[in-house]
Amino acid sequence: MxxxxxxxxxxxxxxxxxxxxxxxxxxxxxxxxxxxxxxxxxxxxxxxxxxxxxxxxxxxxxxxxxxxxxxxxxxxxxxxYSPTIFHVTKIHIGNDILTPPCKPNATLSSKGLMKLPYLKTLSLFNCFNVTPVSLTSSLFENSSLSSLEHLALVSNPGLHGTIPSSLGYLQSLRVLSLSQNMLSGEIPQEICGLVNLQQLDLSYNHLTGSIPQEIGKMKSLTIFDLSYNMLGGQLPSSFGQLQSLQKIDLGSNELGGRVPQEVGNMSRLVLFDLSHNFLIGPLPESLSGLKQLEYLVIQDNPINTCMPLFIGSLGRLKVLSFSRCGLMGPILTCLSILKNLTALSLDNNSLNGTVPSYIGSLPNLQQLNLSQNQLSGELLVTQEFINRIGMRLDIRGNNGLCIKNITSSEVKDPISCVSSTSGSVGNKSSWGDQEDECGNMSSNLYQSNWSPKTHHGYEFRLGFYKMFRVMIFMVLCIEF
Structure with missing residues (x-):
């Protein structure tokens, strides 16, 4: 030394x-x-x-x-003349620079950082793995890091403690990512004073308490991710003030109550994930105002109502999941308008009646899960539909529901209809009256291929959903 x-x-x-x-x-x-x-x-x-x-x-x-x-x-x-001086503006350490990126007993030198007043970007990935490290309030209390615009401390299992309220002093901050760490405690209200912040990601931690009502002050937010924590309470109505939001992911928390109707004011929203919480129904019809929405993920919430009619107003929907939500009644006929639909998941509910014939005509559908309901009758699909979906079609657990003229090798555990009486079986059923109620509304549902909520922290989603989250995050972030 x-x-x-x-x-x-x-x-x-x-x-x-x-x-x-x-x-x-x-x-x-x-x-x-x-x-x-x-x-x-x-x-x-x-x-x-x-x-x-x-x-x-x-x-x-x-x-x-x-x-x-x-x-x-x-x-x-x-x-x-004007002499010129070089200043350090970015420090980035991660697997793309070094392997391993940091030493086993790595720490963060607050004394050194305070000598870098022009630093704009500090990003440390997978650095703190052994020695416990915490964020001290003094690091952000003075003006030494007032130029910081991008702070990303990601995937550091040794980073623990609370989020310091002094982060609220970093008024130039545009990106704050503290995901995949061991942070605990409540979200400090002072963070809501970062009016220039565009991306806030605190996912995969152990945060508790509720989402601050003051979140509505962050008018520049486009990405807001608090998934995989232990946050409780209700969704703040101030969400409706965030007109620039494009992505909200609050999945895998302990949020309860009803979704506030003000959420329908977020007209630029593309992704809305409320999965694996304790939200109750009915969902507000004001959500019909989310005209740009492409991904609506509500699965694993005790909604316990009929399918919401506003779904038919969301014409851009590609993915919709209402798995394990206690949905009752028939499948709405107005879903037929959703021509962009790629994934539809209505499994593990109490839906009844027959499956509307339009399901087999949705041109972009790649996944369909109707398993574990009370559906009956014949599912009318074309051979082209079966060739496209194959094993991603699941209708198991519906007594009386069968697929017409399908062999067992083409879909997952099918029940083939023994006799094909009429191609219109099920077209006149209890769900038929819903068509007038839907009007010109349209909707999509997303297949639930994800693991149920078991614990918090580092429980990562598997399979398609993990790829889906990464892809959507990259798409929404690429402009930054």
Whole structure:
């Protein structure tokens, strides 16, 4: 340790005395205090005691892929020229830079970070795995990190403790991601004062308490993810003030009560996930205002009502899941308008009557799960439909429901209709009257291929849903 400090001082002294001439003939350099701060931060994270020696000029001659710098022009009215100075603006460490990215006993040097006042991005992935690390309030209380725009501390099982309320001082912050850690406690209300924040991801932690009502102040939010925590209480009505939101994921928590009608004001919403909670019905008809919605995931909630009529108003829907929601009554005929539907899941409910014939005519449907209901009659589908869906069609657990002229090798455990009496079987059933009630409304449902809610923290969804979440997050984030 002593030899490293000695080398560090020698390198620092050497760098402070170095100046390079830029293309414009101006002098370029790096402030000594800022360089020392960078060495301290990297020394606390990396398992490389020679890092400072190998990168004495990280902004110019000896760069490192995880560090970025920018030239800042100093304004000096007493000079005929404006000297330029490099400042560290980004530190990123993850598996894409190093494997393993950090040393086993990595810590976060608060003292070093406070010497980097121009830092805009700090992203550390899979760094804190052994030594317990917590976020201290003092790190954000002063103006030392006031330039920070992107803070991502992700997939760090050693990062524990509470979320400091002092994060509310980072008014320039646009992205805050603290997902897949061991953070606990409540969400501080002060975070809601980050009016410039566009993405907030606190998923896969152990957060408790309720979602702050003050969340409505964050008018710039486009992505809001609190999934896989232990949050309770009701959804705040102030959600309706978040007009820029495109994604809300509150799945796998302990939220209860009813969905507030103000949620229908979020007209730009593309993904809405409330799965694996304790929300009750009925769902408000104001959700018909979500005209841009493509993914509606309500599964595993005790809704215990008939299928909501507003579904027919959501013409862009691609995925809809009402699995294990206690739905009763018939399948709405107005779902036939949803031509973009790719996945429909109504399994494990108490739906009755026959399956509308339009189901087999939805042109983009790739998954259909109607299992474990009280449906009956013949499911009328074409051979093209069977060729497209195959084993992703599931009608098991419905006494009396069968598929006409289907062999057992084409679908999952089918019940083939022994006799085909009339192709119109089930077209005049108890659900027929629903067509007038739906009007021109349309809807989609999404197959539940996901594991049930068992515990919080690091329980990741499996199969298609995991890929689906990653793909949608990337699509919504790519513009940032």
């Amino acid at each position: 002593a030899s490293f400090s000695f080398i560090l001082l020698l390198v620092l002294l050497h760098v402070v005395m170095l100046f390079n001439v830029g293309d414009s003939g101006e002098m370029v350099s790096m402030e000594d205090g800022e360089l020392l701060g960078l060495f301290e931060v990297m020394g606390s994270l990396l398992d490389d005691p020679t890092w400072a020696q190998m990168h004495p000029q990280p902004c110019t001659e000896t760069p490192w892929p995880g560090v970025q710098c920018e030239l800042m022009v100093q304004e000096d009215g007493q000079q005929d």
